[in-house]
Amino acid sequence: MVTLISTAIMSFRIFDLPSELLVPILSFLSNEDLHNAGQASFILLEVIDSSVELQYLKTLRVAQMADNPSSHIPIVDRLAALTARESAFLRVKPSWKRSYVVNFMPAGLYELSAGLFFLGEFTRKALRYIKLPTQPAQDHEPSVEWERIETKSENAIIIDFGLAIEEHDLIVMATFNLTEPFEELRDNMPLKGEIQLEFLSLSTREPHPQARESITVQQSLWGLPNVVLEIVGDHVLFAVSYAHEEGPNDNVYFYEWRTRRLVKIITAERRTYFGAVFLSTDVVLLPNTSAATLELWQISSNEDTPALTLHLPRVVPGVQLRLMTARGEPNPSALPLRKDPYTPFSTSSENSIIVFHVSFPMHRFLLFIHRRALLSLIDKHPEPANDPLPYSEWGPNVCRWLNAAGLNTDWITTTSGQRCVLLPMRPSPFFLLDFNPLNEPVGPSARRLPADNDPFSMDHGIWAETVGSRLECHVAGGNQQFTGYSGASLDDSRIIALRVSCLPLLSVFVC
Structure with a gap:
């Protein structure tokens, strides 16, 4: 009996399994191992090449995207959509375009998330948002209207807002609540008020059911502050900084937004922090403008110092860093995201790029x-x-520096995953940077940027040491002329540009 079982086991081959079982087994292999398996066996090659599931998985890995497991779209259609998307982005040739009139006066506030584009109203009393298109305009299709969501504080103006729509159906508004009427203010007298955080549900436009009460962060006697607002998991990060010479130190607050509990506060000298990025649900990066460093803080740590501090390249004596901000999309998530079932895939936070705007009095860099x-x-x-x-010990091999001269850098949200859109100031096509090491330049305008040198950079006499810049990247130019646009951004499948003129226009280029 033992001999018969042993003989049966020895005679069993993986090729004897039906493809319904082979495909799930092969899905655990890397793309390289799948290639090697196909080279070693014609049977496996046929299974791999004929399996839509494996071809989709391989394409996802190369694009470094994440599948949406709750999507209703068949895998064969997901594969076709992903292949078309990657081709359009690599060639910077969007498949189609739609434009929307901005029929209100916009302010400087904007955000892009979950297929929605948000703009602040000039009055700073409300936000407007529009659902971005997923298909070309159809005949007799009703016009798309801008939705509106207001602050619930009567005497408040919105100074910033943050989104966690797919994670919590959450909008957080940072508001400045006046404590003295405008008519009682004397000339050149700074505004006085309370800085608060309001928690609203996007689906109802009412206070969020898990956080119905606002948080009063601090009193303000020095006018409107510069603020940074980010939400990830249980935490909301809120940084407050003042330009006023008599203003207080900078403060970075971390709250549990459901309980309103303050879990951490970081304090630094005035005009230190102008940006913040969640690297993970527990690690936050704070660019320190005063010290020209990048600080990596752990929220759960009781330490009052960063877990790690990274120095930027040294500058020559007399050169002073003026401003440093940062952004990276998408944010990490503590929970499975509630993706639209008609969204086949999404950008991976884990593989995403962080962009820093590094400004000196006469020069700007990315x-x-x-x-x-x-x-x-x-x-x-x-x-x-x-x-x-020191920068020489951590930076040259993982950084890519670009001179931002001639680029419109008013918008900080210019990346999605590993791509970045660059909008020149003069009328010319936009550029796309691609930091995915698995992609190759495609098309006549595409080129790989050389290590330690790039066509955007010049020696401005700023750096006191060699600035290594070896992160792989290629750039490609579009064929769409941009005239009068104030900013551009992008998400998983679209490039969005806003033209502010006598008739503001939002243009959406879909890849």
């Missing part, structure tokens, strides 16, 4: 670093150090 590269530095340096890590 710095790009992968989110995973920054997180890996914490693993390599688990013990907090007394001094920042």
Whole structure:
């Protein structure tokens, strides 16, 4: 009996399995291993090439996208959509375009998330938003209207807002609530008020059921502050900084938004923090303008110092960094995201790029670093150090620097995943940067940027050391002329540009 069983086992081959069982097994292999398996066996090659599931999985891995498991779209259609999307982005040739009149006076507030584009009203009393298109305009299709969501505070103006729509159906409005009427203010007297956070549900436009009460963050005697607002998981990050010479120190608050509990506060000298990025649900990056460093903080840590501090390249004596901000899309998530069932796939936060705007009095630069590269530095340096890590020890191989001269940098949300849209100031086509190391330049305008040198950079006498810039990247130009546009952004499948003129216009280019 034992002999018969042994003989049966020895004679069994994986090729004897039906494809219904082979495909799930093969799905655990990397793309390289799938290629090797196909080279070793014609039977496996046929299974791999004929399986829509495996072809979709391979394409997802190359694009470094994440599948939407709740999508209603058949896998064969997801594969076709992903292939077309990647081709359009690589060639910077959108498939079609739609435009929407902005029939209200917009303010400087904007945001892009979950297939929605938000703009602040000039009155700062409300936000407007529009659902971005997923298909070309159809005959007799009703016009798309801008929806409106208001602050619930009567005497408040909106100074910023943050979104966690797919995670919590949540909009957080940062408001400035006047404590003195305008008519009682004297000339050149700064506004006085309370800075509050309101928690609203997008679906109902009412106070969020899990956080119905607002948070009063601090009193303000120095006019409107510069603020940063981000929401990830249970935490909302809110940074407050003042330009007023008599203003207080900068404060970065971390709240549990459901309970309103303050879990951490970081304080620094005035005009230190102008940006913040969640690298993970527990690690936050704060660009420190005063010290020209990148600080990596752990929210759960009781330490009052960063887990790791990274120094930017040294500058020559007399040169002073004026401003540094940062942004990375999409944010990480503590919960499975509630994706639209008609969304087949989405950008991976894990593989996304972080963009930094680094400004000197006469010059501006863009710095790009992968989110995973920054997180890996914490693993390599688990013990907090007394001094920042010199740029030469961490930066040259993971950074890409670009001179931002001639580029419109008013918008900070210019990345999605590993792509970045660049909008020139003069009328010319936009550019797309691609930091996915698995992609190759495609099309006549595409080219790979060389290491330690790029066509946008010049020696401005700023740096006191060699600025290594070796992060792989290629750039391609579009064929669409942009005239009069004030900013451009992008998401999983669209490039969005806003023209502010006598008739403001939102243009959406869909890949």
